[in-house]
Structure formats: C-alpha cells, structure tokens
Amino acid sequence: MQKQGFSRREFLSLAGATGGAALLAACQPVATSTDGDGMEAAMEPVTVVVQSGWQTSSDSDVWTPCIDLFHEKGTHITIDMIRLHVTPEDTMTAVAGGTAPDVYHRYIGGFAELMARGVMLPLDDLIASAKDFDPDIYLGSQWDNGRWDGVTYGIPVLEGGAMPAICWHKHLIEEAGGDPEVGPTTWTELLEMSRALLKFDDDGNLVQAGYDPKDAYGFTVIAWPVVFDENYISEDKRTFQFDSAAWAEGLDIITQFWLDPGIDKMQAFADQWGYWTGYPSSGFNNAKRGMIMNGNWMPGAIRNVVDVTGVELDSIGYGFHPNLNEGLKAIDFGTGHTLFMPRTTEVAEDALSFMIHMTSVEVGLIEFEIRAACMWSKPILDAIDLSSVPGLQWFFDAPLEADRLWSPNEFLTPVQSQCENLWTRAFEEVTVGVKSAEDALSDINKELQQSLDEYWETQS
Amino acid sequence: MTSPLLSGPQPGLDPAEAPGLLDRLARGRNFRRRLLPFLFLLPWFVGVLTFQAYPILDSFYHSFTIYDVFQPAKWIGFRNYVNLADNDYTRKALMNTLLYVAVSVPGGLVVGLLQALLLNVKVRGLPLFRTLAIVPGTVPVAGAAAVFLFIWSPNLGLINSFLKILGFPRGQAWLTDPVMVKWVFIFMTIQGGIGMLIFLAGLQNVPQELYDAAKIDGAKSIQTLFKVTLPMLTPYTLFNLLTSLIGAFQMFASPMLMTGGGPAGGSTFYGQLIYENAFRYFKMGHAAALSWILFVISMLIVFLLFRTSASWVYYEGGN
Structure with missing residues (x-):
C-alpha cells in the first residue's frame, strides 16, 4: 500500500534539509549585489534570549566577550542576555507560563528532570541539519550531559572535564x-x-x-x-x-x-x-x-x-x-555546563547557531583566558597551553590514568x-x-x- | 410628581398599546438599573472565578492525580493522601507547624497587646515610639532573614557574643540543632506588628465613660484592664487571632531563606513542604493533597473559634 503524506521524521528531515539549504544560501557572498539586498541582509533580525547566572559579572564575566564575538560575525541574530541564576523551578514556571527565554545555561544536575519531562526541546534533528558542528569534537562522555533516554536536549559548552x-x-x-x-x-x-x-x-x-x-x-x-x-x-x-x-x-x-x-x-x-x-x-x-x-x-x-x-x-x-x-x-x-532550549522557543534554529558558537575554539580561548578552564573538545585542547596553569595538566591526564x-x-x-x-x-x-x-x-x-x-x- | 409621559396616553399612539410600551421601557430602565451594580461587580467576580475559585477546584481535582504540569494528569484516587499520611517527614513538618502555631500565635497576641497598651499611654514623643514599634514589621522578609542569620550565627552572632559577655559559654548552636532551630523561628516571629496596630485602634475606641465609671466604682488599674479593656478588645482579639492563625499556618519565607528547612527537617514547616513538592519535585498532586489537608485543619480551627466566639467576644452593638 502506498504511504500517504509524511511521517514526522520525514517532515523534520525535509524541514532540516530545507533549513540547511536556506542557511547555505544565506551564507553566500553578497558582493554581487551592490544594493545590499543579499539573503543575510534580507533576513528578519531575530533576538535570542539567553539566561545564565554563572560567571556573569565583573572580572569573571565570560558571557560578554563571547556574545560580542558572536555579534561581530554579523549575523541577523542579536543575543539578549538575562543574567539571572537558573533553577529548575523557575524554568518550569517560565516554560509553563510561556515566558521562558530561548536558551538556558545550567550545569547538568539541575536539568535532568526537565529533560525527562519533555520541558526541553529535542535537538537531534536540528543538530543533524546544522553545518559546521560535529558532536564528535567532545572528549570523553561530555556529550552525555545533554542527553536523556537517547535523545539530545542540550549542547555542552564552557566548563567541563574531569x-x-x-x-x-x-x-x-x-x-x-x-x-x-x-x-x-x-x-x-x-x-x-x-x-x-x-x-x-x-x-x-x-x-x-x-x-x-x-x-x-x-x-x-x-x-x-x-x-x-x-x-x-x-x-x-x-x-x-x-x-x-x-x-x-x-x-x-x-x-x-x-x-x-x-x-x-x-x-x-x-x-x-x-x-x-x-x-x-x-x-x-x-x-x-x-x-x-x-x-x-x-x-x-x-x-x-x-x-x-x-x-x-x-x-x-x-x-x-x-x-x-x-x-x-x-x-x-565530562559533567559540566550545558545549553538547553525550552520547548517554547520560536527561534530554535537561530538559538542553535548561538549554542554552536559557544562550542567554538574562540570561545574556549576566551574562557581559558578568564578562568583557566574550558569545555574539553579536541580543537580547544589543541589550542590551549596547559602548562600556563600549574596543576591543570593533572586533570587532563587523569582520564588516561583512571581505572x-x-x-x-x-x-x-x-x-x-x-x-x-x-x-x-x-x-x-x-x-x-x-x-x-x-x-x-x-x-x-x-x-x-x-x-x-x-x-x-x-x-x- | 408622576411624569405625563408615563401617566397617560400620548397623541399619535394607540391608547391600548401606549401604556404597555411605556411600561416595557420603564421595566427596561429598571432592569438596567438593577443590572448596573452587577456589571460593576463583574470584574471582581471574573477575577475571583479565574484566580481563586478555579484554582481551588482544580487543586482539589489534582490532589487525586499524578501531575507534573507538562504531562496529562493521571488519576490515582486517594493514593496521594495515603502516601502523605505514611510519610514521616510530612508528619514532622505538620508537627513543627502546629507547634509554631500553638506558641507563636498566642505569643504574638500577648506581645501585640502589651505593646498597644504601652503605646496608648500619653507620654511625650508618643508618635515616635509608635513609629519605632511598627518599623520592624515593615522590613522585607529577605532582608530580615539575612540580619537574623547574622544575629543567630554561632560564631560571630550578636546573641552568642552577648551571652559570652554575660559569662555563658560561647557557640550555642541556634540554627544547627534540630530542636533549638524551631524555637528560634518561633521567637523571631513573636512580635506585635500589625496586630499591635489593630489593638491600638481598638484601645482608642473603648469609651472613656467606661473607665470613668470603673474609677468611680473604685476599680484598680489591673481590674480595669481585665474587666473593661480586655472585654472591649475581644472583637479585635478575635480578628487578630484569626489572621495570625492563618498566617502562622502559612509560615514559609524565613526558614526557607535561613535554613532551607534544616537541619534534618528541624525547621521544615508545612508551607515549605507544599512548595518543594510543587515546584522542586514537580509533584503537583502531592502538593495539592498537602494543601487540602492544611486547608481542612485550618478550617476546623477557624470553625471552632467562630463557634466559641459568642461566649467570649463582646460586641458593643450586640452579637
């Protein structure tokens, strides 16, 4: 019997492919157009709201330089930062009330039940269609930070490791x-x-x-x-x-x-x-x-x-x-910090591009400069000088020596x-x-x- | 004087029909006039239905379910109530709360009354004293909690430092002893506050003639207090008693901020249990069942108070 219509997976795959194609098209050079009406210029400006209460103030502020770097890339996305501690209870009420930001930053322990209860948006299809992002960059089991029951809900960023x-x-x-x-x-x-x-x-x-x-x-x-x-x-x-x-x-x-x-x-x-x-x-x-x-x-x-x-x-x-x-x-x-999207977000693809930016080597170097800590990915590990901080080498060697x-x-x-x-x-x-x-x-x-x-x- | 428009037939109108039309118009106006107050009440009524009646009924339904807000509720009958009755920690929180109510409510009433009696004495600087007496009640709970943490600190705290000056051994474990910590919170909340203001207003409403008559009869101050002042204050006492009882059953903010309910549940009050089940554990069904148990207990006590109030509350204008 011939199948009628699309399954959800097929629809998402198609949507992902279309979105990917649209993104590729959006990234084409616009030099040929002298009147500035290229695809990126034509895309509606979008604001992605991100909430975190970790390393958000004064000398230890990791977020401001990372967001500035993202804005310098010149996308149509603007990041609006809410510098407020994230708790499961306020996340639950914000999502239930429809007032949640688009991205939450939180260490894994506090969001387990939110993943398990479907409060967070599943990301597998979005990630599959995202270019320039490979989950294999993570060392050890860091990738597990954002997963529940085989589904990915979060992307590990910033501090993580042994x-x-x-x-x-x-x-x-x-x-x-x-x-x-x-x-x-x-x-x-x-x-x-x-x-x-x-x-x-x-x-x-x-x-x-x-x-x-x-x-x-x-x-x-x-x-x-x-x-x-x-x-x-x-x-x-x-x-x-x-x-x-x-x-x-x-x-x-x-x-x-x-x-x-x-x-x-x-x-x-x-x-x-x-x-x-x-x-x-x-x-x-x-x-x-x-x-x-x-x-x-x-x-x-x-x-x-x-x-x-x-x-x-x-x-x-x-x-x-x-x-x-x-x-x-x-x-x-691998237990560390993770970015999640609540299921209420309406700018999932744009939010994902910011989340992916936060896994970049540039961001890793910013955090390392400020805190001498970082996400443990292969490219970041290649880019940092462990010997500049006495004691750090022990943590990077520990996974190799552990039973x-x-x-x-x-x-x-x-x-x-x-x-x-x-x-x-x-x-x-x-x-x-x-x-x-x-x-x-x-x-x-x-x-x-x-x-x-x-x-x-x-x-x- | 009756309007000619309503009293008789008008030119151009069928005499048989004209009064009926006018009656209907008049009835319409009357109806609108009668409806108008209800229209004014409508916003309040909608608010009560939406934000009070509906949530109350909804919580009653959910107390018989497993419900975490994000997934459909699952009906489980009385299981939440049975589980709660079987839970040591729930019983502990309930006992903590009942102890708190039993001590802090009468304590608060006595302190409030004594403060009001003092502030009713005509002395110089009375407005200043009255202001100073009410100031502690205006401090936000979070701010007060931070200050009290410092006051009760075992190492640097004001109370332990003061006790040391008096020769007592330093380092009393006020907040780390599960028995002591209850009494810290009881002690903290025994203050006059708004109850004192209400007593003060009541004292100023006691007719001077009664005091004059008592004086003529040779009553001493203490007799005047017990035979005139306190009986005349009983309506205010009932009001203060009811409001403080309801408030005491809802004790939540200070222990939550200062000790998180610890140590070992020593300062876990019933309100915290409801909050934790609802918003930390996503167990809305449990939280709803806890709330209904608290509601029933509070209602029983309030009902008993009202039933007995006729025998001890004196209303000047008659009960």
Missing part, C-alpha cells in the same frame, strides 16, 4: 604528617589528616579545617558515586540504590568530618570561609581548609584570586580522590532535585544524630523510589 580530584595545600599536608606530593590516598588517611588540621581559637571557634564533604563539588549528590564506587540509581533508571552497604559506609565516614569539630563549629566556619572556590573568600583558596574535593576548574579558581589570597598555584597538590574501593582511581569524565571513568549520564534521574534535597537531609540527619546512616538512607530511598515509580507510571 572531576572530582582531592586537592590539598602541600604545607598543610606536611603539617598533618602526610607526604605533600602524594596527599591522602585512603579515606582513613583523609580523616586522620583532617583531624590533625583542626585548629580552634581561645573561644573554641574553629579557625582552620581539614576537609569538609559539603565544600565545593561535594555539595551535589552526583559527586559521591565516583568516590563510593557505587551509583545511587540503577542503570535502567528505575531503582534507587541509596540503601546499600557502600552508601551507608560512605555516609558514616563523611559525616565524621563534621562530627569531629562539632557541627555548630563547622557551620560557623563555613559561614565565615565560604565554599565556592570562585569567590576570594573561599576557605580552600585562602588555605583555611587543608583539602577539598573539586573539579578541573580548581587551578583556575586559585589563579584568579592569588592577588587577594597570596596562595600560589604550585603550592597545591592534586590526586585521585580516596575511594571506598581502596586504591581505585575513579573520575567522572574507572564515569559518565554524567549515569547519575541522572527524573527526580534529580528531590534526590539532591533528600541526600542533604540524610547527611544532616546523621550529623545531628537523629538517625543512623542506614536508616537515613533507607528512608530517603523509599521516598525517592515512590517519586521515581510515579514518574515511570506517567511514562507508560
């Missing part, structure tokens, strides 16, 4: 009796060194800390499967596995870092010496904390505040984070925000002593499983 490492101040490790060039290699060593580094003033206030599991990268639950060597979600994304012996053991260990100095002391110290290494007031950047779990942006973060803190880059050591599976060298290769490489996609769940919240709750319940690690994890596992089951129920 994480987490254990980073330490060499002189403090020496003070704690460790080897300053090797750092802690087991959880036991990490705990002992951390205890040795605790210092209090005459009033009993903590003035120097060793290691804080909530610091920097440790704030997110996706940091912990790598160093506990066990995931919290099954491969088919249908079963939570927080109620395992490995997670209970891991939670017991990491809460000990708060119980040793006392939770009020630790909280007060954290209030004074902040977590985020992008700020000059960061505890680790100022050598007020001896060790930290962090990613490939750490050397750049130290470099950017060296004038304020006086802490030199080569005084920091880097190594594989201690693992519950003792001796295992494991990292997550186990994790992909960002392994951590994603359709109930990710709840997963983050409940993990924090379990940590607190154990630190304040209202539950054992087993009970706390069993309770959050039950609650999360209920939500996960409901999600799958709506998908069937």
Whole structure:
C-alpha cells in the first residue's frame, strides 16, 4: 500500500534539509549585489534570549566577550542576555507560563528532570541539519550531559572535564604528617589528616579545617558515586540504590568530618570561609581548609584570586580522590555546563547557531583566558597551553590514568532535585544524630523510589 | 410628581398599546438599573472565578492525580493522601507547624497587646515610639532573614557574643540543632506588628465613660484592664487571632531563606513542604493533597473559634 503524506521524521528531515539549504544560501557572498539586498541582509533580525547566572559579572564575566564575538560575525541574530541564576523551578514556571527565554545555561544536575519531562526541546534533528558542528569534537562522555533516554536536549559548552580530584595545600599536608606530593590516598588517611588540621581559637571557634564533604563539588549528590564506587540509581533508571552497604559506609565516614569539630563549629566556619572556590573568600583558596574535593576548574579558581589570597598555584597538590574501593582511581569524565532550549522557543534554529558558537575554539580561548578552564573538545585542547596553569595538566591526564571513568549520564534521574534535597537531609540527619546512616538512607530511598515509580507510571 | 409621559396616553399612539410600551421601557430602565451594580461587580467576580475559585477546584481535582504540569494528569484516587499520611517527614513538618502555631500565635497576641497598651499611654514623643514599634514589621522578609542569620550565627552572632559577655559559654548552636532551630523561628516571629496596630485602634475606641465609671466604682488599674479593656478588645482579639492563625499556618519565607528547612527537617514547616513538592519535585498532586489537608485543619480551627466566639467576644452593638 502506498504511504500517504509524511511521517514526522520525514517532515523534520525535509524541514532540516530545507533549513540547511536556506542557511547555505544565506551564507553566500553578497558582493554581487551592490544594493545590499543579499539573503543575510534580507533576513528578519531575530533576538535570542539567553539566561545564565554563572560567571556573569565583573572580572569573571565570560558571557560578554563571547556574545560580542558572536555579534561581530554579523549575523541577523542579536543575543539578549538575562543574567539571572537558573533553577529548575523557575524554568518550569517560565516554560509553563510561556515566558521562558530561548536558551538556558545550567550545569547538568539541575536539568535532568526537565529533560525527562519533555520541558526541553529535542535537538537531534536540528543538530543533524546544522553545518559546521560535529558532536564528535567532545572528549570523553561530555556529550552525555545533554542527553536523556537517547535523545539530545542540550549542547555542552564552557566548563567541563574531569572531576572530582582531592586537592590539598602541600604545607598543610606536611603539617598533618602526610607526604605533600602524594596527599591522602585512603579515606582513613583523609580523616586522620583532617583531624590533625583542626585548629580552634581561645573561644573554641574553629579557625582552620581539614576537609569538609559539603565544600565545593561535594555539595551535589552526583559527586559521591565516583568516590563510593557505587551509583545511587540503577542503570535502567528505575531503582534507587541509596540503601546499600557502600552508601551507608560512605555516609558514616563523611559525616565524621563534621562530627569531629562539632557541627555548630563547622557551620560557623563555613559561614565565615565560604565554599565556592570562585569567590576570594573561599576557605580552600585562602588555605583555611587543608583539602577539598573539586573539579578541573580548581587551578583556575586559585589563579584568579592569588592577588587577594597570596596562595600560589604550585603550592597545591592534586590526586585521585580516596575511594571506598581502596586504591581505585575513579573520575567522572565530562559533567559540566550545558545549553538547553525550552520547548517554547520560536527561534530554535537561530538559538542553535548561538549554542554552536559557544562550542567554538574562540570561545574556549576566551574562557581559558578568564578562568583557566574550558569545555574539553579536541580543537580547544589543541589550542590551549596547559602548562600556563600549574596543576591543570593533572586533570587532563587523569582520564588516561583512571581505572574507572564515569559518565554524567549515569547519575541522572527524573527526580534529580528531590534526590539532591533528600541526600542533604540524610547527611544532616546523621550529623545531628537523629538517625543512623542506614536508616537515613533507607528512608530517603523509599521516598525517592515512590517519586521515581510515579514518574515511570506517567511514562507508560 | 408622576411624569405625563408615563401617566397617560400620548397623541399619535394607540391608547391600548401606549401604556404597555411605556411600561416595557420603564421595566427596561429598571432592569438596567438593577443590572448596573452587577456589571460593576463583574470584574471582581471574573477575577475571583479565574484566580481563586478555579484554582481551588482544580487543586482539589489534582490532589487525586499524578501531575507534573507538562504531562496529562493521571488519576490515582486517594493514593496521594495515603502516601502523605505514611510519610514521616510530612508528619514532622505538620508537627513543627502546629507547634509554631500553638506558641507563636498566642505569643504574638500577648506581645501585640502589651505593646498597644504601652503605646496608648500619653507620654511625650508618643508618635515616635509608635513609629519605632511598627518599623520592624515593615522590613522585607529577605532582608530580615539575612540580619537574623547574622544575629543567630554561632560564631560571630550578636546573641552568642552577648551571652559570652554575660559569662555563658560561647557557640550555642541556634540554627544547627534540630530542636533549638524551631524555637528560634518561633521567637523571631513573636512580635506585635500589625496586630499591635489593630489593638491600638481598638484601645482608642473603648469609651472613656467606661473607665470613668470603673474609677468611680473604685476599680484598680489591673481590674480595669481585665474587666473593661480586655472585654472591649475581644472583637479585635478575635480578628487578630484569626489572621495570625492563618498566617502562622502559612509560615514559609524565613526558614526557607535561613535554613532551607534544616537541619534534618528541624525547621521544615508545612508551607515549605507544599512548595518543594510543587515546584522542586514537580509533584503537583502531592502538593495539592498537602494543601487540602492544611486547608481542612485550618478550617476546623477557624470553625471552632467562630463557634466559641459568642461566649467570649463582646460586641458593643450586640452579637
């Protein structure tokens, strides 16, 4: 029987091909036309609204030079930047209310459920028809950042790469009796060194800390499967596995870092010496904390505040984070930042051309100049000088030396925000002593499983 | 005087029909006159239907569904209610909220009344004192939360520093102890605020003759307070009680901003649970069920208050 009409795929392919042809035509030189009525000139000006709250101000502003560079290319597209923190909840309400921007920038953990619930626009067909863009440029599993259930919803841009490492101040490790060039290699060593580094003033206030599991990268639950060597979600994304012996053991260990100095002391110290290494007031950047779990942006973060803190880059050591599976060298290769389009955008093709621009070598060099961090693509890696930032080479070598490489996609769940919240709750319940690690994890596992089951129920 | 146009037949008109037409015209005018107020009310009515009645009914429906806004709702009967009843954390948030209501509402009423009594005393600089008393209530919640974080900080906080001067050990864990943290929020919100203003207005409405009569009868100040002032303030007390009860059940912003509900749910109030389920977890059905449970609890308490109010509220013009 002869098929009638087009299937959706055929229609999209045809539309993509037509769009591609139109783009090619638009890119033809217009020199033959002296009256300026070439295709590009004839295209209606379009504004693409982009929202991000990351690296958007003063000296650390990555976006302005990248957008200027895009505008210099002379397309019909103007980028309008909303410099506002992006959260899943405001994204959800903006998309539901039809007021969302055209492009969101966000690290992957916060957008997993939005991909899973169809809030974001699938990009596979658009990408297939886009010229001058090849997803194969990405190193490792970075491309997985924007994917859910085999569909691409986002394009990784800007910061990405290997994480987490254990980073330490060499002189403090020496003070704690460790080897300053090797750092802690087991959880036991990490705990002992951390205890040795605790210092209090005459009033009993903590003035120097060793290691804080909530610091920097440790704030997110996706940091912990790598160093506990066990995931919290099954491969088919249908079963939570927080109620395992490995997670209970891991939670017991990491809460000990708060119980040793006392939770009020630790909280007060954290209030004074902040977590985020992008700020000059960061505890680790100022050598007020001896060790930290962090990613490939750490050397750049130290470099950017060296004038304020006086802490030199080569005084920091880097190594594989201690693992519950003792001796295992494991990292997550690729979790990073991603650009998404909400399904409400009406300028998808134009937005995509900006997203692709953000993956370019020029943008990579701008970010590297400002932050000494970048997206890990083959062309960008060829264009940057790793030796210009002491410590950075370790992160680029780590994937080659690791025994186990994790992909960002392994951590994603359709109930990710709840997963983050409940993990924090379990940590607190154990630190304040209202539950054992087993009970706390069993309770959050039950609650999360209920939500996960409901999600799958709506998908069937 | 009746218009001739309405009272008698007019030239050129059929005498039999003319009054009927005029009647109809008159009826039309009357109808329009009767309709006019409803037309004025229409925008309000449309607003209530659209922004209140519809969402209320819609949330009731969705409380029996799984719904994440982006995909069609799926009917699951009473499962949301059963799951919530089975959830320790929901019970914890409910207990935190009930404790908060039980302590902060009467506490706020007493403080508001005491402030109003003080500010009703004729002294020099009274307008200044009244202004100062109301200023804390005008500070935005986010700003107040930032200031209170500093005040309660275990290390650098004003309260711990003050306690140290008094010789107490420094470093009391105000916000990191799951039991203490509840009381911090209760203490923070016990203030006169708008309730004080309403009491003050009520105090100024108590007839002077009653005080004069009490004085003649030899009543002491404390007797005047309990036998004249407080009974005359009971309508204002009822109003303050109802509004603060409803407000207390909706406690949300300060703990959300200061502790995020922690530690270990120590400062998780019911409003935060609704917010998290709806907007962070995309569980609109759960959030709707939580809201309806809160609504029923609040309504029961308000109903009881109204049922008992006849026995303790005195209205000057009669109940």
